[in-house]
Amino acid sequence: MDLTKEILYQKYMIENQTVSEIALEFGISKTKIKGLLRRNGYRKSELKLSNNLYDDKEWLYEQYITLNKGYTVIANELGVSYTTILTRILYFGWKVKGHNDIDKASPRLGKKHTQTALEKIKKSRIKHRVNVTCYFCSRVFERVNSSYMRSEKLFCNYQCYKEYLKENRVETEDITDSAEYKEWRKKVYMRDGYRCKMPKCHSDSRDIAAHHIYPKKRFPEKCFDLQNGITLCRKCHEKTFGKEEQFIDALVRVVQRMND
Numbered sequence: 001m002d003l004t005k006e007i008l009y010q011k012y013m014i015e016n017q018t019v020s021e022i023a024l025e026f027g028i029s030k031t032k033i034k035g036l037l038r039r040n041g042y043r044k045s046e047l048k049l050s051n052n053l054y055d056d057k058e059w060l061y062e063q064y065i066t067l068n069k070g071y072t073v074i075a076n077e078l079g080v081s082y083t084t085i086l087t088r089i090l091y092f093g094w095k096v097k098g099h100n101d102i103d104k105a106s107p108r109l110g111k112k113h114t115q116t117a118l119e120k121i122k123k124s125r126i127k128h129r130v131n132v133t134c135y136f137c138s139r140v141f142e143r144v145n146s147s148y149m150r151s152e153k154l155f156c157n158y159q160c161y162k163e164y165l166k167e168n169r170v171e172t173e174d175i176t177d178s179a180e181y182k183e184w185r186k187k188v189y190m191r192d193g194y195r196c197k198m199p200k201c202h203s204d205s206r207d208i209a210a211h212h213i214y215p216k217k218r219f220p221e222k223c224f225d226l227q228n229g230i231t232l233c234r235k236c237h238e239k240t241f242g243k244e245e246q247f248i249d250a251l252v253r254v255v256q257r258m259n260d
Helices: 004-013 021-028 030-040 057-066 069-076 084-092 115-126 145-150 158-166 179-192 235-238 244-259
Strands: 129-133 142-145 207-212 229-233
Touching: 004 021, 004 158, 021 030, 030 084, 057 069, 057 084, 069 115, 084 142, 115 235, 129 145, 142 145, 179 207, 179 229, 229 235
Parallel strands: none
Antiparallel strands: 129 142, 207 229
C-alpha cells in the first residue's frame, strides 16, 4: 500500500500515530515522513505566529495570491528561508502553486547589459586568472588561479598531456601486467578447477589467486612453469606472504598428486 496524502492525513491527524509508527508501518525513513508532513501542511499543534511581516495573513495573501509571487521570491525579498514562507502558506490553507503558476522574479526579457556592466563582468571573470607555462611545450597560457594552485604540472591542452605521458612512461617490472602471466594464471585456475588447493582448506570461495610455489623473484626461470603454480583462496594466499618457503614442500606434493 502506497502512502498517499489521504492515508498520511488519516494516520497522523485522525488516528494520532507518531512519525516513527508510520515510518515503521510503510518501511519509509522518518526524515521522509517529516518531509511529506511539512509539504502537505499537516501539523498537530498550531503554528506560533509573531509580529513578523510574513506572519501577517493579509499581507502574505496579497503577495502570494494577488501579486502571484512565488514563495522563494517572497523569502528572498524578506531575507528569510523559503521554508519559513512555505510553512505559513500551508498553515493558512493555500494551495502550493507549481513552477509554471508563479512569478519566478522579474526576467530580463532580452534586455542588454550596458557597456559598463559588460566591462565589470569581464573584469570579474579574469580577475582570478594567472599566466602559467605549459609543463611540456613551455607555451604560456591563462589558467584559473584555483587550478594553478592545485597542481605543479599544468598543460596547455590534452594533446600536450598525452605526449608528456608517452615520453615519460615508466615501464613496470611487475610481470602480473603481462599477457604471458595472465595466460599462465588461466591455465593454473583451469587445472585446479578454480578452487583453493591448500591442504586442509575446504573453501569454495571464488576469490582466488594464482600462487607461485617457488617465489618468482628468487626463481625467475620457474615464473611461467605450470608446475610452479597453484590456486589458493585469498585467505590462504595472504597466509603465505613473507613465508613462501615454508609452504614449498607441502604445495609441491599437492601438485604432484594432481599430476599422478
